[in-house]
Amino acid sequence: MFAPTDTQTIRDLIDRLTRLAAAEEWNGPLNPSQFAALSYLARANRFSRAPSHVADFLATTRGTASQTLKALARKDLIAETRSDEDKRSIRYDVTPAGLELLEDPSSLEKVIDALPPEVAASLASSLKALVLTMLHQRGGRSFGMCRTCCHHEVTETGGHCRLLNVPLSPADAAQLCHEHTPAESLQP
Amino acid sequence: MFAPTDTQTIRDLIDRLTRLAAAEEWNGPLNPSQFAALSYLARANRFSRAPSHVADFLATTRGTASQTLKALARKDLIAETRSDEDKRSIRYDVTPAGLELLEDPSSLEKVIDALPPEVAASLASSLKALVLTMLHQRGGRSFGMCRTCCHHEVTETGGHCRLLNVPLSPADAAQLCHEHTPAESLQP
DNA sequence: CCTTATTAGTAGCGAGTCGAAACTATTGCA
DNA sequence: TGCAATAGTTTCGACTCGCTACTAATAAGG
Numbered sequence: 001m002f003a004p005t006d007t008q009t010i011r012d013l014i015d016r017l018t019r020l021a022a023a024e025e026w027n028g029p030l031n032p033s034q035f036a037a038l039s040y041l042a043r044a045n046r047f048s049r050a051p052s053h054v055a056d057f058l059a060t061t062r063g064t065a066s067q068t069l070k071a072l073a074r075k076d077l078i079a080e081t082r083s084d085e086d087k088r089s090i091r092y093d094v095t096p097a098g099l100e101l102l103e104d105p106s107s108l109e110k111v112i113d114a115l116p117p118e119v120a121a122s123l124a125s126s127l128k129a130l131v132l133t134m135l136h137q138r139g140g141r142s143f144g145m146c147r148t149c150c151h152h153e154v155t156e157t158g159g160h161c162r163l164l165n166v167p168l169s170p171a172d173a174a175q176l177c178h179e180h181t182p183a184e185s186l187q188p
Numbered sequence: 189m190f191a192p193t194d195t196q197t198i199r200d201l202i203d204r205l206t207r208l209a210a211a212e213e214w215n216g217p218l219n220p221s222q223f224a225a226l227s228y229l230a231r232a233n234r235f236s237r238a239p240s241h242v243a244d245f246l247a248t249t250r251g252t253a254s255q256t257l258k259a260l261a262r263k264d265l266i267a268e269t270r271s272d273e274d275k276r277s278i279r280y281d282v283t284p285a286g287l288e289l290l291e292d293p294s295s296l297e298k299v300i301d302a303l304p305p306e307v308a309a310s311l312a313s314s315l316k317a318l319v320l321t322m323l324h325q326r327g328g329r330s331f332g333m334c335r336t337c338c339h340h341e342v343t344e345t346g347g348h349c350r351l352l353n354v355p356l357s358p359a360d361a362a363q364l365c366h367e368h369t370p371a372e373s374l375q376p
Numbered sequence: 377c378c379t380t381a382t383t384a385g386t387a388g389c390g391a392g393t394c395g396a397a398a399c400t401a402t403t404g405c406a
Numbered sequence: 407t408g409c410a411a412t413a414g415t416t417t418c419g420a421c422t423c424g425c426t427a428c429t430a431a432t433a434a435g436g
Binding site: 007008009010011012013014015016017018019020021022023024032036039057058059060105106107108109111112113114115119120122123124126127128129130131133134135137138 | 195196197198199200201202203204205206207208209210211212220224227245246247248293294295296297299300301302303307308310311312314315316317318319321322323325326
Binding site for chain 1: 412417423424
């Protein structure tokens with residue numbers, strides 16, 4: 001009487017997990033959206049910290065992202081920097097106060113931490129596959145790390161991005177980029 | 189140079205998956221919360237369809253659940269029934285229109301459907317473990333099916349709930365119950 | 377009995393999400 | 407030079423969400 005794993009079951013588990021995390025989480029003064037935006041900014045490289053990039057990452061609109069970022073800026077967790085080359089664009093950097101807030105793990109993170117490593121690895125790869133498929137369907141960007149990007153090139157000093165034509169430090173190469181394109185395509 | 193699967197990575201994937209689904213999803217006129225509530229009501233047994241049960245399941249407050257249910261009732265997707273035994277309590281049943289709405293799968297469900305069965309099974313069991321641990325921490329209920337409950341008893345006519353002392357049809361035993369307590373505890 | 381919790385559900389408040397549309401400023405293109 | 411595309415913001419309306427205060431019904435204890 002083994003039911004084949006129900007699609008709805010998985011959908012439901014993901015939904016409940018997110019809700020449970022959201023109910024418990026509220027990292028300090030932040031709601032889930034604000035936390036997700038802050039967490040993204042802390043991991044994105046300097047070319048990927050504009051409102052439109054945050055909107056892309058969070059799968060929302062620029063308008064909504066703009067509001068969320070303004071809320072974070074009001075709390076001094078991020079600071080805006082206007083670009084010189086393109087006077088339209090803005091970059092939001094995480095302040096020390098923001099980084100501090102990101103340090104303590106949420107209850108969900110603690111629970112994930114307790115998973116056996118091989119279970120965690122398998123879970124991560126399944127979820128990654130789902131996310132990539134969803135992204136592929138909606139034409140969204142993958143936002144991976146530069147070192148897994150097809151535009152990334154390893155040099156003797158560190159790395160180099162062929163697309164933006166800029167040198168990348170090892171720290172840079174471990175950050176998320178909005179131009180990221182996986183080096184290996186989905187069907188190998 | 190294999191990074192051990194990062195806790196934050198998994199947290200982030202779950203979050204992104206939910207956001208992608210939420211952005212795409214919007215089943216008809218429903219937002220994710222309303223859809224989750226409707227989906228729950230369709231799967232819950234007749235003892236588990238009150239606002240407080242929905243609140244428990246969605247890990248929110250009774251106030252919020254009440255509003256969400258009122259919104260669904262305004263759209264004639266659920267109908268309220270007042271109890272005779274306890275004049276305080278209300279039960280919301282899904283209407284034919286509500287059931288119809290639940291039929292077409294969301295884009296996330298389609299993507300999950302495409303997973304190889306063994307991957308889906310492993311994913312489901314990992315997620316289930318995470319959800320159960322989170323629930324255990326916050327003292328929440330598991331909302332499983334009667335047939336996996338420690339109060340459930342198999343009889344010749346179908347099943348029986350020792351807790352509520354009521355007979356259960358096979359269909360009943362496959363629904364979610366707010367009194368559900370797993371037959372096997374977490375540490376066997 | 378009668379008083380006093382306790383429980384079930386609701387209303388209202390304030391902050392915030394979210395999509396959509398309208399709007400400014402800047403840049404790019406032809 | 408002009409027009410379209412782009413970056414970001416603002417405003418609107420519907421809704422979520424936690425919170426507090428509230429009503430009504432039930433349960434418990436004297």
